[in-house]
Amino acid sequence: MIQEVSLKRKRIAFLSILQHYTYEVMRVWKQTIKQALLLLSLLLLIPAVAQAVQSSSSNYQLNEVFFGSGGELNACSGNQYCAKQSAGDLTVGNTKGNQYQAQAGFNTDRSPYIEVVVSNTNVSLGSLAANTTKTANATFTVKAYLAHGYTVINASDPPTNNSYTMNPLAIPTASNSGTEQFGINLAANTSPTSFGADPVNIPDNTFSFGAASPDYSSANLYKYLKNDTVAFSNSSTSTTNYTVSYIFNVSNVTPGGAYVFHHVLVATGTY
Amino acid sequence: MISPFSIDTQVIRRIAYAMMAALLAVITLPVFQPKAGAAEQLQSRFIQMSDASPSGGSIVGSPGSGASVTYQVGFTVVTTGANSIVIDFCDGPIIGDTCNAPTGMVATGATLGTTVTGEVVIASGWSVTAASASQIRIADDDTANPMTAVQQSFNITGITNPSTIGTFFARILTFDNETFGTYTGPAGVNVGNYLDYGGIALSINRVITITARVQEQLTFCVTAADPATWLAGGGGTAGECSASEVGAAPPAVVLGHGSPTATLDDSVDLLTALHQCHSWSSS
Numbered sequence: 028m029i030q031e032v033s034l035k036r037k038r039i040a041f042l043s044i045l046q047h048y049t050y051e052v053m054r055v056w057k058q059t060i061k062q063a064l065l066l067l068s069l070l071l072l073i074p075a076v077a078q079a080v081q082s083s084s085s086n087y088q089l090n091e092v093f094f095g096s097g098g099e100l101n102a103c104s105g106n107q108y109c110a111k112q113s114a115g116d117l118t119v120g121n122t123k124g125n126q127y128q129a130q131a132g133f134n135t136d137r138s139p140y141i142e143v144v145v146s147n148t149n150v151s152l153g154s155l156a157a158n159t160t161k162t163a164n165a166t167f168t169v170k171a172y173l174a175h176g177y178t179v180i181n182a183s184d185p186p187t188n189n190s191y192t193m194n195p196l197a198i199p200t201a202s203n204s205g206t207e208q209f210g211i212n213l214a215a216n217t218s219p220t221s222f223g224a225d226p227v228n229i230p231d232n233t234f235s236f237g238a239a240s241p242d243y244s245s246a247n248l249y250k251y252l253k254n255d256t257v258a259f260s261n262s263s264t265s266t267t268n269y270t271v272s273y274i275f276n277v278s279n280v281t282p283g284g285a286y287v288f289h290h291v292l293v294a295t296g297t298y
Numbered sequence: 299m300i301s302p303f304s305i306d307t308q309v310i311r312r313i314a315y316a317m318m319a320a321l322l323a324v325i326t327l328p329v330f331q332p333k334a335g336a337a338e339q340l341q342s343r344f345i346q347m348s349d350a351s352p353s354g355g356s357i358v359g360s361p362g363s364g365a366s367v368t369y370q371v372g373f374t375v376v377t378t379g380a381n382s383i384v385i386d387f388c389d390g391p392i393i394g395d396t397c398n399a400p401t402g403m404v405a406t407g408a409t410l411g412t413t414v415t416g417e418v419v420i421a422s423g424w425s426v427t428a429a430s431a432s433q434i435r436i437a438d439d440d441t442a443n444p445m446t447a448v449q450q451s452f453n454i455t456g457i458t459n460p461s462t463i464g465t466f467f468a469r470i471l472t473f474d475n476e477t478f479g480t481y482t483g484p485a486g487v488n489v490g491n492y493l494d495y496g497g498i499a500l501s502i503n504r505v506i507t508i509t510a511r512v513q514e515q516l517t518f519c520v521t522a523a524d525p526a527t528w529l530a531g532g533g534g535t536a537g538e539c540s541a542s543e544v545g546a547a548p549p550a551v552v553l554g555h556g557s558p559t560a561t562l563d564d565s566v567d568l569l570t571a572l573h574q575c576h577s578w579s580s581s
């Protein structure tokens with residue numbers, strides 16, 4: 028009997044300690060849950076702050092909206108490095124109607140942009156002769172963003188020898204050695220030799236929309252007029268690689284001397 | 299004893315108050331922005347340069363030197379009635395952002411040139427009223443010829459391009475009066491009470507230079523072959539001294555007769571010799 032009472036007392040003491048311990052644990056957990064709720068409520072406000080760090084004017088901004096399964100517009104590590112992260116794009120590229128267009132993808136920006144890169148900028152053709160056509164190539168790339176398109180024009184005069192200007196081809200014309208001719212195109216040619224290339228949209232025609240103008244897109248036909256549009260895009264576009272093919276033909280009466288051609292290409296975006 | 303599952307309403311209230319305060323702060327933030335007018339973005343805006351070459355290079359003359367460049371400016375206003383325009387050239391297009399001038403650019407000599415379309419016409423009183431290295435101000439001399447909703451397109455001459463290859467930007471602002479409203483600068487609240495705005499990207503790129511020579515030439519050849527037969531059947535160029543028929547028929551005459559040739563008599567030995575003299579290229 029005494030043993031049973033002692034056992035009951037021990038059980039009551041144990042339950043009391045357990046109850047007290049449970050209460051303490053629950054009190055700590057309540058505190059933790061409160062703090063977590065407070066932190067969560069503050070975290071809910073963070074997206075507005077994240078938009079503010081994107082570039083914007085004092086009055087207007089083109090907000091970039093983020094949908095998707097990964098990536099981040101402004102991922103920063105401390106105060107040293109920031110990056111746009113991209114993972115699992117649901118869709119990328121440009122979509123447009125008659126009046127509006129939108130850019131999809133994580134790597135978008137609110138700023139209008141145009142970039143032109145010209146390479147192979149110095150070409151020496153040596154001596155020209157009446158029985159031979161001299162050819163040359165140069166390349167340029169264009170991309171334009173948040174634009175309604177771009178045009179690239181010939182801004183310079185044809186090749187000159189002091190005051191003499193070499194005869195440019197006013198309409199698309201085939202090369203004819205022995206006749207004074209200067210012309211260009213942006214096509215893959217087979218005559219007078221195999222040279223040049225058609226425009227290449229990077230990565231493909233669903234992302235980039237650049238093209239050669241009709242007068243400069245036919246293989247084996249050459250033309251050159253100052254202020255002519257040689258390439259264009261009718262919408263925002265990624266990179267298009269263009270190859271310019273030049274032909275030089277001289278006749279027996281072409282004035283001797285040094286000919287120089289500074290080919291200035293001007294790309295203009297419309298926004 | 300307090301139930302472990304009881305709710306402390308005071309804490310909940312504090313959290314709710316904190317959330318409301320934060321929400322209120324976010325909502326009212328735009329009120330404290332410097333300006334929130336009804337300005338609209340200029341439509342169909344562009345700047346076409348007559349020369350996209352960098353300045354300061356070795357090429358002389360325009361285009362190619364990047365000097366004395368004409369900028370054709372185009373846009374359509376949404377808010378009509380503007381009587382002055384500010385164009386800032388910067389390292390970014392966003393209105394109100396800090397504006398660093400493009401390296402090497404000089405617009406101090408800018409003047410209003412011909413007008414393609416619109417009301418910004420010299421004869422109507424419009425002119426460049428002030429210009430610095432990277433800023434051009436254009437205004438009407440009164441408010442009699444404000445811009446309407448048609449495409450404005452006019453030339454600004456006498457600009458020196460940036461000296462560095464790459465993209466730079468123009469920011470265009472329009473103002474109601476002919477004195478640029480309250481504009482004092484391109485950054486922050488200094489942009490003032492503009493009507494419409496727009497950013498434009500421009501690109502400076504390298505020039506492709508191609509050189510060639512045309513040399514004076516003199517060609518002289520003598521042959522017994524008729525030029526009509528110079529068909530270059532064995533090589534060379536038809537009709538020219540390099541045609542194979544030319545070299546295959548050297549003019550030759552044997553004086554005398556007999557075998558071996560030993561007799562000179564009164565008969566005539568004839569030789570048909572043809573020659574071509576060819577010179578070209580004179581300047």
